[in-house]
Amino acid sequence: MDRDNGPKTDGWKSVYGNEAITDGSSKPEEPANAGDAGQPDRAGAGEAAAATEPAVWTHGGTDASANRTGSRYGNGGGEGSGESGRQAIYGAAAKRKPRVLLWSFCIALGLVLAVVLGTLLYVWNGLRPVSASEKPVRVTIDKGMRASKVSKLLEDNGLIRNSFLFGVWMKLQDEGSKFQAGVYELTPGMTREQIVAKLNSGDIVAAASVRFTIPEGFTVQQIADRLAKTANVNKESFLQTAADRAKWTGSAWAGQIPADVNLRYPLEGYLFPDTYEVRNGSSEAEIINRLLAELDRKLDQLPEDWQTTLQERGMTVHQMLTIASLVEREVVVDEERAIVSGVIQNRLAKTMPLQIDATIQYLLDKPKEKLSTDDLKVQSPYNTYLNPGLPPGPIATPSLKSIEAALYPAKTDYLYYVTKKDGSNTHLFAVTYAQHQKNIKLSEKNVKK
Template sequence: MSNDVEFNEDKPDKPRNIVKKLLTAFITLLLLAAIAAGGLWYYVTGELKPTTASEQEVRIKIEPGSSPAIIAQKLEQNGIIRNNTIFVWYLKWKGIGSKFQAGEYAMNPGITNDQIIEMLNAGQTVKEEMVRVTIPEGYTVRQIADKLAETGQFSAEQFLKIAESTTGQYIADAYRQIPQDSSITHHLEGYLFPETYEFVKGTTEEQVVERMLQELDKKLATIEGLDKQLDKLGVSFHQMMTIASLVEREVVVDKERALVSGVIYNRIKQKMPLQIDATVQYLFDKPKERLFEKDLQIDSPYNTYKIPGIPPGPIGSPSIESIRAALFPEDTKYLFYVTKKDGSKEHLFAETFEGHKKNIEESKKQANK
């Protein structure tokens, strides 16, 4: 038997080959993962880049309660971001998005994600264009219509049409107090509270009316015991508002409002005609500088020279001070008053007609000084 060992050179080393194959596969997987990661990174960074810049402003409205995902969809739809999903991932990665504020935003394509985020966090919304208008106390519906038309945003004709309608659907409490009376010239007369208002451009005439009616509601809410006082006076809310409008037109000096109101109530109780010039002036499109005897004879339910008691409705929009005066008239025995001619715009008061005539003469003397 030979002592020589016989080697088979063609027989492979199996363990060594397996390791080699595993190592090759692992390296291949690493390379593929690196390539995939690189590709993903390239894709993500590309999708996070700003969109093509444009000077064309885009308006985006974010509703209250909108989630970051919904906001991202709107941004993509309007060309502000490239990919809403990746934008949301970006927000999560940075731990932001929960403080985005609702409103209308003006954005230009081409801004960065961080600029978008800054705008949304800060609530840099578009400031709505507003229309500012002041309605003076005592203004009639017709005067209010003209004042609104001066802004160039409202139609006086449309506003008057609304003010004359008896079928409006308004939520204001005061509106429901207006009686369905065909003798009322303008259904809403006296109920459109005089105030300085700001309206968003595009506001309709109906919305203006609703706002003014609600403003009256708000002011009336500051008067305690309103209903109880109406019962005490024995008048309806509408009658009280009518008296308030008379006080508004008759009085300039605040301290006299309750006193003049007391005179009006006294004359009503004694069934005397109120003989208030402003009720006659109300019959004309524009006030006259002077009323003549023929004007005082005009046949109208508003003419307090011919009818006893108060007109069928207000003759203008009273201030809250005049409304308070109509609700809480001063206890007085006066039945007459005449304007002083000394420039003070105050009145001289009298209990009797004889005393009233003396006051008229006194007023004339003041005018001649």
Template sequence: KIINIPPGTNAKEIVHILEKNEIIRKNNYLFIILIKLSKLEAKLKFGEYNLSPSLNMLQILNKLARGEIVVYKITIPEGYNSIQIAELLDKKEIVEKESFLKLVKYGEKSWEGYLFPDTYEVPKKYGAENMLKLMLSNFEQVAVDNKLINKAEQTGFTMDEIITLASIIEKEAKFAEEKKQISSVFHNRLKSGMKLQSCATIQYILGKPKEKLEESDLEIESPYNTYLYKGLPPGPICNPGIDSIIAALEPANEDYLFFVLGDNGRHIFSKTYEEHLKNKNGKNDKKGAWH
């Protein structure tokens, strides 16, 4: 049975909760005496516990002292932005949305892009600070395991720039095997001084994605508008997975400058605008890297 011990609960209150949930007998003064004699009262930790009447008092006490709280698996999908992550964590009662978002954005900077998407095992009421530290620590470990910082230095990009590019690749790619090709398009455009013209950056500006962007959307004034401004946007537009980060670091060795979504859901890549027009099959879209 899942029993919740709220923060600040003292020994008598814990006994009352256990009695109420029929984990121990009523008027069980022995349990309070055991807590006092063991000198563990200060070590008892709040949270949810999986307890049973079959456990003896010492077993229950040890569980509470060791903090053997119930943990829940929560999966953060690749490509979620910080708001989506905060909403998911809030819904699962792991953190409070606003508290988490305040910590993600510090001053003019943000941890957007570094909230590593993965499956985490955490208790309820884990707290914004703990959750943020856990996700950043996970990113750091992934970075070490995959030598991301060394690889970024070899490309001539900063780690922030690589994560920003990876976040765009994450939102553009429909299939993992296309990521390095999409990366090659953006790398080639950056080298050529062309605008990235990524629809994913427009969707980020809009907040709520549209099924089809309109001409006016491409003219929204924002530093994230890669149709208006050359180079990378100021920061990541989501939190990319490791495949997208590797793709940003290791683009396919191709001369592609354009891609279009085909009828089968896969992208068709081209080296010239003329080719791109043919691939678009006569669609009346504005010239860009993605349509």
């Protein structure tokens, strides 16, 4: 019987790999006494074991268990070799850890830089000017408009890219609180600094306006007719507004108009005659207050002592304007305004009826060239033929010259005057009624033909 009890190979197989060893190594020689006499059973048993158990020999001739340990940790041998293998693995892991941390740091840093650069790019793009254009854009800034609404308005009109960023930038620059109300003309492509400077400057576009003139001596009724034709004003609405005291905000003096007096038009005499230019579409209240404000400006042009003079004479502004309106309607030549004012105030001092035709004409729908006897009897507090003293209020809009004449009348003894009929628009004055009758006859003789 063959000793191997199996197929023969050219070499021994590895315990784990079961691969033949082909480097020429051979099975170790058997002991010299393996075939000695007296030990046949042991030799036979050895041969049987060799035939049934797998080969555990390795090239190094080491024990199989030792070889398994060595193979697992990359080193041959027993316990010492295993410990060395574990130390080698831990050393390699320790070497890899710094590299992992470095890579993690680089990735985190890259993400932060990406966020920062992205944010900067977003801000830069949101605040840079829009594409330039030669076509201007008009925007209206309302009074008291918040900066955030202004930003949104600019973005909606294509003048800025990002209203949020523009608003933040304005807040950081402490801008937005000085914007002036009005219509502005801005051009796409302007920088944010240029836009803010424009809105702060109040350099608004002149809105479409209407121009009208209120002649001296006009009544409120005539003013309403004039504005209905020249300023697109509703006549009835104008007259209603002129009677509504709650809407008189343009003049400090309008608040002194008596409320307990039967005035035909409360604002009569307070709407100063002048040439005005107002925004097209202005309301009746806006126009009325514009005229009232002009009265205040004109009164400020009087001598500084005018209010003191008025108090010394025991007169109110309302009475002054009433006398001034009588002078305005009675006089054409400037040099006679103070004289006629003196006559009026002389008659008032003597409690004589003023008997001024202009107060009767004020009550008529249409002025008359010559008043009739019946006209002089019309029942009205404005009729100075029937009622002593001044009428309840002005009968027209007086000029500044007539106001000055009412404030500073000429000191004379005249109590009467009559208009010359020669076309000169001047008067003949008299102290007594007899002289006055002579002047009337003299005026009739000089009628212009």
